[in-house]
Amino acid sequence: xxxxxxxxxxAKLNAGDITSVELTQLHLDRIASVDTDVHAFLYVNxxxxxxxxxxxxxxxxxxxxxxxxxxxxxALKDVMTQKGVPTTCGSKILEGWRPPYxxxxxxxxxxxxxxxxxxxxxxxxxxxxxxxxxxxxxTHNPWDLSRIPGGSGGGSSAALAAFEAxxxxxxxxxxxxxQPAAVTGTVGVKPTYGGVSRFGxxxxxxxxxxxxxxxxxxxxxxxxxEAIAGHDPKDSTSINAPVPQVVAAAKSGDVKGxxxxxxxxxxxxxxxxxxxxxxxxxxxxxxAAGAEIVEVSAPNFEYALAAYxxxxxxxxxSNLARFDAMRYGLRVGDIDGASAESVMNLTRExxxxxxxxxxxxxxxxxxxxxxxxxxxxxxxxxxxxxTQDFNKAFEKCDVMVSPxxxxxxxxxxxxxxxxxxxxxxxxxxIPVNMAGIGGMSLPAGLAPEDSLPVGFQIMAPAMKDERxxxxxxxxxxxxxxxxxxxxxxxxxxxxxx
Amino acid sequence: xxxxSRDDVANLARLARIEMSDEELVNLSNEFTVILDAxxxxxEVAGADVEPTSHPLxxxxxxxxxxxVASLTPEEALSGAPAQEESRFRVPQILGEE
Numbered sequence: 001x002x003x004x005x006x007x008x009x010x011a012k013l014n015a016g017d018i019t020s021v022e023l024t025q026l027h028l029d030r031i032a033s034v035d036t037d038v039h040a041f042l043y044v045n046x047x048x049x050x051x052x053x054x055x056x057x058x059x060x061x062x063x064x065x066x067x068x069x070x071x072x073x074x075a076l077k078d079v080m081t082q083k084g085v086p087t088t089c090g091s092k093i094l095e096g097w098r099p100p101y102x103x104x105x106x107x108x109x110x111x112x113x114x115x116x117x118x119x120x121x122x123x124x125x126x127x128x129x130x131x132x133x134x135x136x137x138x139t140h141n142p143w144d145l146s147r148i149p150g151g152s153g154g155g156s157s158a159a160l161a162a163f164e165a166x167x168x169x170x171x172x173x174x175x176x177x178x179q180p181a182a183v184t185g186t187v188g189v190k191p192t193y194g195g196v197s198r199f200g201x202x203x204x205x206x207x208x209x210x211x212x213x214x215x216x217x218x219x220x221x222x223x224x225x226e227a228i229a230g231h232d233p234k235d236s237t238s239i240n241a242p243v244p245q246v247v248a249a250a251k252s253g254d255v256k257g258x259x260x261x262x263x264x265x266x267x268x269x270x271x272x273x274x275x276x277x278x279x280x281x282x283x284x285x286x287x288a289a290g291a292e293i294v295e296v297s298a299p300n301f302e303y304a305l306a307a308y309x310x311x312x313x314x315x316x317x318s319n320l321a322r323f324d325a326m327r328y329g330l331r332v333g334d335i336d337g338a339s340a341e342s343v344m345n346l347t348r349e350x351x352x353x354x355x356x357x358x359x360x361x362x363x364x365x366x367x368x369x370x371x372x373x374x375x376x377x378x379x380x381x382x383x384x385x386x387t388q389d390f391n392k393a394f395e396k397c398d399v400m401v402s403p404x405x406x407x408x409x410x411x412x413x414x415x416x417x418x419x420x421x422x423x424x425x426x427x428x429x430i431p432v433n434m435a436g437i438g439g440m441s442l443p444a445g446l447a448p449e450d451s452l453p454v455g456f457q458i459m460a461p462a463m464k465d466e467r468x469x470x471x472x473x474x475x476x477x478x479x480x481x482x483x484x485x486x487x488x489x490x491x492x493x494x495x496x497x
Numbered sequence: 498x499x500x501x502s503r504d505d506v507a508n509l510a511r512l513a514r515i516e517m518s519d520e521e522l523v524n525l526s527n528e529f530t531v532i533l534d535a536x537x538x539x540x541e542v543a544g545a546d547v548e549p550t551s552h553p554l555x556x557x558x559x560x561x562x563x564x565x566v567a568s569l570t571p572e573e574a575l576s577g578a579p580a581q582e583e584s585r586f587r588v589p590q591i592l593g594e595e
Contacts, residue, residue: 100573193553207552236559237552306538317513324514326588328577340589341514349516357515361506361525362532364513378539380549385542387550419528420535436553462553 002026003488006072006166006220013060013071020053020060020071024115027073031117031164033496039139040149040159042078043086044118049073056113068223068247070113075165077156078119079126080211081200082106085116089202090124090134090152093323093330093351103200104232105169105211112227117165120155124353125320126176126204127312128152129425132416133355140412141184143452143491147409150180156214157184162494167224168214173205174308175404175429177212178441182404182455185443185487187221187472188214192462193436194239197232205315206237208308208433216488218442218472222250225465241463249466253473256290260471261397265301266428272407274447278454279403282444285478286471294397298389300382304431307382309423310366311434314376316356317363323351358419387435390461399467402428404441404455432459440468442476443487453487499533501526 001009001018012018028046035041056071076082079089081099083106088094102110109116123133131139131154141149142162149158156168157180170177172190181188189212196211203209213224229243262283267276287293325331325347326340333346352360366375393400405425415422432439437459444456456475460467480486501509503519503526510517517525571584580587 097577100569100576233561237554237556239554300542303539303542306536309532309536310539321514325579327586329579331579334580334589338589340591343589344514345516348514352515357517357521358525358528360513360515361509362529362536364509365501365529366536368509368512374540375536377549378543379536380551381543381547382539383550384548387553420531423535434553 002030002163004166005217006069006215007217007223009072009166010069014066020056020115021050023071024049024053024073024117027117027165034162034494035164036497037140037145037494038142038158038162038164039137040075040120040155040162040164041118042088042090042121042136042155045085045116048085049115049117053115056115059113067112067227069167069227071115072167073115073117073165074109074167074169075118075120075156075159076106076116076169077153077171078122079171079202080105080169081202082116085119087119087202088136089126090122090136091351091353091356092135093347095330097329101200104197104234105228106200108228108230114167114227120153120159120168122155123152124356125202125316126152126171126173127316127355127359129175129179129422130412130415131155132412133353135353138412141409142494143184143409146411147452148183148412150183150409152176153180153214157181157186157188160184160186160214160216161488161491166216167220169211169228170214171201171209171211172433173208173312174433175426177214178404178429178439178455178457179425181214181441183409183453185453185491186214186216187218187442188212188440189221189225189468190432190439191225191229191465192239192438194237195243195465196229197235197238199232199234203319205312206319207315208312210433216486218469218476219247219250222246222469239463244463244465246466246469249469250473253470253477255286255471255474258291258399258471259397260286260291260293261296261393261400262293263301263393263400263402264295264297265299266402270406271403272447274449275403275405275407275454277448278444279456282456282475282479285482286475289474289478291471291474296393296396296400298393298431300385300389301431303382304386304434305423305427307379307434308426308430309362310375310379311383313359313363314366315363317360317367320356320360323348383434386431390431390435390437394461399471400459402457404428404457408447408450408452408454428457437462438465438468440472442472445479445487446490499530499537501529501533
């Protein structure tokens with residue numbers, strides 16, 4: 001049962017084959033069995049999840065009209081507030097904090113009767129590509145426990161691949177939904193910026209952050225996308241327009257006549273051979289399904305990484321100023337006569353990890369007088385150039401595609417002392433955030449040389465999110481008929497307890 | 498090649514309100530030489546004729562109706578406070594002594 005898709009689970013709930021309490025308990029049992037090895041969860045809300053499931057069962061029994069995913073369990077990235085449930089963002093500075101309010105994403109999940117199992121591990125404040133920067137220890141990739149599950153949302157992607165949850169929420173600032181999806185053989189979608197409310201999402205880089213759905217199938221991601229998306233008066237940057245019809249697109253999967261643009265600059269040198277093999281094969285399958293494959297060029301994408309590592313740290317140095325030890329979270333050094341400034345200094349020294357400090361200092365530098373134009377100002381100009389590259393390319397195609405990541409999952413510890421090597425993981429995912437458009441990663445198979453998952457990325461113009469689901473569904477169907485079973489059926493069994 | 502000395506980093510850490518050990522300052526100073534070289538590439542294409550983009554959405558002055566809605570109770574607002582006194586956040590000394 002736990003290996004079913006969320007849509008299949010929903011159908012069984014509707015048919016009365018299983019209750020939400022039973023389904024939730026199966027997942028809690030799975031977490032209890034395998035999560036000591038995987039460490040996808042920072043907090044498992046056993047009582048809360050079962051209580052919510054019981055309410056859903058009661059509504060269903062009373063004959064109420066149920067939403068499409070009602071009663072299906074979900075794992076929530078620990079960057080989202082949920083009232084009364086610990087929210088740490090993978091940081092010591094928020095250890096033990098229980099927010100007094102729900103994020104809008106959580107409100108939407110609850111309104112759709114989606115059962116929240118608990119909070120998943122992440123790089124501290126979503127800064128990282130491996131989940132190794134969590135103050136609570138790394139998450140392990142269920143395909144190979146010695147490898148990273150991607151980041152920053154490695155807990156959410158690992159929970160899906162380990163069958164601990166059929167659905168999860170991620171957030172994507174530079175690839176934190178798509179890269180974990182790629183390296184775990186799961187599906188992750190970064191909607192158009194503003195498509196999903198950021199209210200209650202602990203801010204890292206506000207002009208880039210976007211929450212989105214994580215799942216094991218394209219249709220499941222679409223169902224979750226429609227459940228969480230929509231305008232929110234509490235987020236002034238949320239788009240006041242109808243939600244793209246992503247479920248209909250995921251059910252159709254018709255790509256006949258669609259033009260798919262292969263980004264010349266996101267392929268070739270620096271991409272692992274097995275990643276390229278699977279990418280080329282996916283292109284052939286899409287062509288066979290009736291799409292037209294064209295080449296497009298985005299010459300400024302090569303500057304995206306540099307611009308990102310100025311814009312994101314700059315915004316984070318401002319956003320993380322709120323962790324000042326005054327109103328919530330950790331407070332250190334509050335002895336008689338200590339000044340507020342000394343308490344802040346000591347609290348932030350102890351509360352923040354190495355990568356967070358590195359980025360705050362970098363952002364402080366990039367924004368400081370005398371350097372602002374050379375660094376932050378120039379990075380903002382690169383952002384314009386990248387958006388222009390996308391606009392020009394979308395004149396020639398309906399969606400753009402690339403491998404999601406240059407390589408498959410690397411070993412835990414392999415890159416943790418080399419920030420530049422770590423940042424290179426995000427080379428293909430960052431341009432999407434810079435332009436504020438949508439991006440999806442779905443599994444394209446295993447790299448022949450290491451038998452690890454490869455991700456296929458689809459990028460669509462702003463508010464045309466349904467196009468990603470059309471192409472994703474077409475490719476997923478073609479690959480499924482080739483493999484005969486979903487990719488995750490090949491994942492090695494976890495020993496469990 | 499841009500570089501930041503240990504003292505430059507110490508000054509930034511002071512501005513960012515983060516206490517740092519000497520070892521951390523030296524490490525960051527070394528790392529920044531590499532990182533700044535990598536990010537300085539943005540200057541290659543950021544010509545004077547290119548407009549900056551600060552945000553993906555061209556939004557200006559977003560308003561919502563001015564309606565009173567439920568807010569946090571004092572107890573809820575103080576629920577995460579490291580210290581409190583008389584329904585207020587208790588904070589360390591902010592002003593100098595006299």
